[in-house]
Amino acid sequence: MSQILLQIDGKDVGAREGMTILEAAQSAGISIPTLCHHEKLEPYGACRICTVEAEVGGRTNLVAACLYPVEKNLIVRTKSEKVDRIRKMILELLLAHAPDAFDLQDLAKEYGADRNRFEKEASFCIHCGLCVRYCAEVKKKNAVGFVDRGTRREISFIPEIASRECWNCKGCFPLCPTEALQAAFFLTKALISFPPSSEPESGE
Ligand code: FES
Numbered sequence: 001m002s003q004i005l006l007q008i009d010g011k012d013v014g015a016r017e018g019m020t021i022l023e024a025a026q027s028a029g030i031s032i033p034t035l036c037h038h039e040k041l042e043p044y045g046a047c048r049i050c051t052v053e054a055e056v057g058g059r060t061n062l063v064a065a066c067l068y069p070v071e072k073n074l075i076v077r078t079k080s081e082k083v084d085r086i087r088k089m090i091l092e093l094l095l096a097h098a099p100d101a102f103d104l105q106d107l108a109k110e111y112g113a114d115r116n117r118f119e120k121e122a123s124f125c126i127h128c129g130l131c132v133r134y135c136a137e138v139k140k141k142n143a144v145g146f147v148d149r150g151t152r153r154e155i156s157f158i159p160e161i162a163s164r165e166c167w168n169c170k171g172c173f174p175l176c177p178t179e180a181l182q183a184a185f186f187l188t189k190a191l192i193s194f195p196p197s198s199e200p201e202s203g204e
Pocket of ligand 1: 033034035036037044045046047048049050051064065066067
């Protein structure tokens, strides 16, 4: 696989073809915040907190670092006034859903985000999809999925599957950026209505 040379925050970085900006930055020790990214899962691009400036041939675009592939002579700025402003706004919107999430609070402090800027619609879920994708892609169980649409979209465990598969797994819990409150709540609800009927598998 050919080597690609790009620049990130003024530093020359070598990357393999097919890598994303996020992967190239991480390999060079440059940190970019993420909320919906997980190295074991396919890129998803839901939260956009990883937004960076990507300049190619003199044109600059705002892109999601976890999705955007590296290319020759790409110039990336992971920090700028524009990038910081976008991350601040994203955090303020997410904090309306999960005002007490520690991950969000830490980032809010870093970007000066106001947790009270938008009216609270606390649902604890920021729709990062980590639990849903982990269960589908890594565990291959599909015990949790998204239901409903728009602002009513939320995660839900499928009781028939959860009662068999989740009891001793809960591998999705630590992935949740809002401290698994949503996952724990819905799993509990699913198990109450459909108690475990078989011996659980050991979790990963
Ligand atoms: Fe890139 Fe969420 S981490 S969009």
